[in-house]
Amino acid sequence: MTSEEIIEKVKAELADAIQGADLPQGDAVIFVAPDSWHAVAEFLKNDADLKFDYFSDVRGVDYLLEEREPRFESVYQLYSIDHQHSIRVRVGIDEENPSVPTVSDLWKGALYPEQELFDMFGINVDGHPTMERLIMPKDWEGFPLRKDYPLTTETVTFSYNRGFKSDLVKSKPPTR
Amino acid sequence: MSVTDQGLLHRDKDTMTLNMGPQHPSTHGVFRVILEMDGEVVQTAEPEIGYLHTGIEKTSENKRYGHVIPMTDRLDYLNPPGNNLAFCLTTEKLLGVEIPDRANVLRVIMCELSRIASHLVWLGTHALDIGAMTVFLYCWREREMILDLNEEISGVRMMTSYIRIGGVAKDATRPWLDGIRDFIEYFPAKVDEYERLLTKNPIWLDRTEGIGAFTREEAINWSFSGPALRASGVNWDIRKAQPYSGYDNYNFDVPVLNNGDIFDRYRVRVEEMRQSRIIIKQALERLPEGPYKTPDNKVSLPPRETLHTSMEALIHHFKLVSEGISVPVGETYVPIEGARGEVGFYIVSDGTNVPARVKLRAPSFMAIPGMCKMMEGCYIADVVGIIGSIDIVMGEVDR
Numbered sequence: 001m002t003s004e005e006i007i008e009k010v011k012a013e014l015a016d017a018i019q020g021a022d023l024p025q026g027d028a029v030i031f032v033a034p035d036s037w038h039a040v041a042e043f044l045k046n047d048a049d050l051k052f053d054y055f056s057d058v059r060g061v062d063y064l065l066e067e068r069e070p071r072f073e074s075v076y077q078l079y080s081i082d083h084q085h086s087i088r089v090r091v092g093i094d095e096e097n098p099s100v101p102t103v104s105d106l107w108k109g110a111l112y113p114e115q116e117l118f119d120m121f122g123i124n125v126d127g128h129p130t131m132e133r134l135i136m137p138k139d140w141e142g143f144p145l146r147k148d149y150p151l152t153t154e155t156v157t158f159s160y161n162r163g164f165k166s167d168l169v170k171s172k173p174p175t176r
Numbered sequence: 177m178s179v180t181d182q183g184l185l186h187r188d189k190d191t192m193t194l195n196m197g198p199q200h201p202s203t204h205g206v207f208r209v210i211l212e213m214d215g216e217v218v219q220t221a222e223p224e225i226g227y228l229h230t231g232i233e234k235t236s237e238n239k240r241y242g243h244v245i246p247m248t249d250r251l252d253y254l255n256p257p258g259n260n261l262a263f264c265l266t267t268e269k270l271l272g273v274e275i276p277d278r279a280n281v282l283r284v285i286m287c288e289l290s291r292i293a294s295h296l297v298w299l300g301t302h303a304l305d306i307g308a309m310t311v312f313l314y315c316w317r318e319r320e321m322i323l324d325l326n327e328e329i330s331g332v333r334m335m336t337s338y339i340r341i342g343g344v345a346k347d348a349t350r351p352w353l354d355g356i357r358d359f360i361e362y363f364p365a366k367v368d369e370y371e372r373l374l375t376k377n378p379i380w381l382d383r384t385e386g387i388g389a390f391t392r393e394e395a396i397n398w399s400f401s402g403p404a405l406r407a408s409g410v411n412w413d414i415r416k417a418q419p420y421s422g423y424d425n426y427n428f429d430v431p432v433l434n435n436g437d438i439f440d441r442y443r444v445r446v447e448e449m450r451q452s453r454i455i456i457k458q459a460l461e462r463l464p465e466g467p468y469k470t471p472d473n474k475v476s477l478p479p480r481e482t483l484h485t486s487m488e489a490l491i492h493h494f495k496l497v498s499e500g501i502s503v504p505v506g507e508t509y510v511p512i513e514g515a516r517g518e519v520g521f522y523i524v525s526d527g528t529n530v531p532a533r534v535k536l537r538a539p540s541f542m543a544i545p546g547m548c549k550m551m552e553g554c555y556i557a558d559v560v561g562i563i564g565s566i567d568i569v570m571g572e573v574d575r
Contacts, residue, residue, distance in 0.1 A: 025269055025508050055399050056511070057542070059522050059535035066526060075522065077509060077537070081396060081410055084417045088509065109399020111545050120233075135226040135574055144234055151238055 001049065001085050003028035009049060010087075014040060019092075029088045037091050038101040044078060044087065045106050052078035052087060055107035058114060060121035064147035071095040074117055076103070099124040120145040191219055194556070198227045202305045202560040205570030209548060209559070216555050221548040225541075228574035236534035240500035241267055241341060244534060248521075249335035251536055252572040254294040257286040258514035259536075259572075260339035265420055265510040266521045267341050270503050273475050278466045279343035280422045285356065285459045286329075286338055287421075288452040292363070293322040294515035295445050295452075299370060302442070302564035306383050311373055318366050321359055328352045341501060342476035343469025356460060360453050367449055374442070384439035388550045388562040391436060398546030401539045402517025403444045404566055408436035414513040425462070426455050438558075438565040445567075475501055500529040509537075516540055516567055538572035 001009070006028040007021045017036040022029045032040050044052045056077035063071055072093040079086045093100055100117075102125045104110040114125045115134040122143035125131060133140060142149055197208035206227035212219040232251060236244045248263045249256035261283055268275065275283075300315030323333040329352045330336040330345060338345050374380045390400070395408035405412060413430040415423040431447035433440040469476040477496055478489035503525040511520035517539030524533035547566045551559050 024506055025272075027508060053396055056518065057520075057522070057535070057537040059533070061507075061524055061533045065532070075507075077522070081412050086511075107399065108397045108545065108549075109542055112541060133226075135229045137226070144231065145237075149234075151234060 001083060003085070006050065006085060006087055009047075010044075013047070014043060017043075027088055028086070029090060031090050031092065034091055034093055034100045037089070038103060040089070041076075041103045041106055044089075049083075050087075051080045051082055054079040054081050055103070055109040056086070058110065058117060060117045060123055060145065062121065062145065062147045072098050072121060072123060074100055074123060093123055097124070098122060099126050101125070102127040104128060119143070122146065190214065196559070198224075203563055203570075204301060204568060205573075207544075207563070207568065207570055207573070209551075209563075211551070211556065211559065213556065216557075218551050218554050218556060218559060221551040221559070223544050223548045225544065225570070225573055228570045230575065232575045233534055233536065236531060238530065240529050241503060241531060242500055244531065245340065246335065246337045248536075249337055250571060251538070251575060252514060252516070252519070252540070252569050253334065254297050254569055255290050255515040256334065256336050257283070257290045257339055258512065258519055260337060261287055261421065262510065262512045262514070262519045262536075263521045263523075263534075264339050264341050265512065266508055266523045267501075267503060269508050269510055270506050270523065270525055271341075271475060271501070272504075273342055273470050273472050275343060275421075275470060276467045277422070277464045279468050279470075281459050281463050282344045282348055282468060283339055283421050284423065284426070285456055285463075286336070286344075288455045288459070289322050289325060289356070290336075291452045291515045292449050293319050295449050296322075298445060298515075298564075298567045299442075302561075302567070303374060303380075305560045305564045306380065308374065308377075308380065311370055314366070314370060314373075318363065321355075321362075325352060325355050325359065328355060340469070340476070342472065343467070347468045348463070353460065353463075356456060360457050360460075363453055364450065367446060371446060375446075381439065383558070383561055384442060384565075385437060386435070387438050387554060387558050388565060389435060389437040390546070390550060392434075395436060395546070398549065399542040400517070400546055401542065402513065402515070403448060404441055404543060405517065406430065406432050407440035407444045409434040414511050414518060418511065420510065420512055426458050428455050428458075438561050441565045502527065502529045503531070507533075511537070514539060516569065517543070536572060536575060538575070540566075540568040540570075541573045541575075544568065544573065 003023055003026055010030055011021060017040050019031040019033060044050055056079045058074055058076045061073045070092040074091050076089040091100055100123055102114055104114055114128055117123050118125055118131055119134045119136055120143055192213045194211045194213050196211060197203045198206040208224040210222045232247050245260055248259040251259050296315040296319040300312040303311035326336050327333045330338040390408050392409045395405050411432045416430055428451045431444045433444055473492035478492050482489040483493055505525055505527040507524040509520050509522045511518045520537045522535040523531050526532040543566050550562050
């Protein structure tokens with residue numbers, strides 16, 4: 001199916017569940033709310049015409065600098081081995097208690113990238129079996145890929161610097 | 177103090193916990209796996225990653241597009257041109273620039289050479305893990321020739337950064353093309369030589385056949401890609417399914433086997449080396465004349481000699497060097513077939529010269545949970561074979 005046909009099919013079948021659809025540079029993209037994401041995922045996987053049986057990836061995005069509502073987004077990339085087409089699903093996630101349902105019960109391949117989503121962005125993946133740090137050390141504080149997390153921090157060991165906020169010297173913001 | 181005094185024999189379970197790695201030669205980097213052993217048989221295998229985390233994704237969000245390319249080399253350090261290409265294709269899709277034909281062919285040559293080099297490292301180390309020392313030395317001998325070719329064209333042996341946004345870094349040189357011609361004449365006999373050492377070797381067969389087997393459904397569900405998926409009977413090669421860089425112009429076969437065990441993954445990769453050589457041969461034959469990078473001076477630097485005569489070229493040159501490429505607002509993803517499977521960058525642009533988000537889809541990272549699932553019920557000696565057969569690179573796992 002072409003991207004246009006995928007969008008049409010998804011719009012026809014899931015009119016209530018999806019928030020919108022787009023075709024940037026010819027990719028099929030749909031927008032879904034976290035509450036309906038698991039049902040949408042189940043449909044995308046099991047529908048005979050779509051049959052997205054391959055979980056390609058999920059990435060978190062932090063739109064803090066763009067001041068977008070909601071702040072976070074988790075973007076899923078699905079692929080169909082039989083039909084050779086793909087779709088991107090963008091799930092907007094609120095800043096307060098960010099959470100999204102797991103789809104690792106549908107695709108086992110989602111286990112690791114969903115854990116990384118928690119590790120790097122602090123987005124809780126509801127129903128995920130191991131919701132703990134993956135790449136960062138177990139006792140790490142903060143979520144490194146959030147935009148308000150500084151690029152580098154230095155622990156200050158000199159006593160006269162103790163007054164600084166949590167003993168951290170933040171790096172200069174990047175030049176744009 | 178004896179073992180009994182330490183309380184090691186008084187445990188509430190019959191299994192033994194065994195730590196493997198992160199400093200273990202067969203884990204190909206710093207991969208740690210905690211094995212729960214019942215005698216010699218693995219009950220569960222729990223992976224532990226992150227020892228090589230360098231924060232490349234975070235750093236990329238603070239660098240200009242052009243400056244990210246050298247960092248992509250360090251992700252999958254055995255297949256740097258594949259990563260360069262994935263990053264450049266995604267950026268070019270956002271920019272909407274057309275790539276000249278000659279640049280596409282040079283990119284294909286570079287990627288396929290690097291695929292061969294990557295598979296040679298895999299074959300050498302994998303065979304060494306299982307106990308065949310000679311293959312390792314033979315593979316390194318041929319890989320050295322490819323590294324020399326890399327040096328000739330890009331000045332660097334491994335981290336080439338040869339593929340740039342809008343084309344390639346420099347035009348093909350005569351010695352490079354001659355060197356590739358010599359190499360593709362020389363190489364097929366060497367692949368036969370590796371196969372003579374391994375494919376019918378009874379020890380090799382004992383250690384690989386029927387071990388670490390995944391069915392078609394399992395391999396898809398655990399998000400395997402590349403050779404590991406094709407060994408399980410899935411005919412999916414992105415070069416054929418979603419052709420990029422003009423791969424639809426080449427005639428080559430995609431090896432697919434059905435058993436999904438270590439032996440089939442070995443055979444798929446060996447056949448892929450032959451097919452890559454065929455692609456390079458065709459690419460050399462059809463290498464067209466023309467520019468090696470896009471003439472769009474908002475993306476690639478204008479020719480040096482025009483700077484003295486054209487004001488516009490001077491302005492473009494200054495803007496590109498001082499400011500970099502500004503990419504329109506958008507987000508996109510372009511998958512390519514790397515040496516280990518689907519590689520792709522998801523890039524979000526906010527309209528500036530610095531990407532807002534760069535995320536690598538790494539085939540090794542995606543394969544690790546499935547790989548550990550595969551180990552369950554195997555002997556401890558086969559764990560080494562399974563890790564080698566999936567061909568993980570920790571640089572792209574931890575990023």
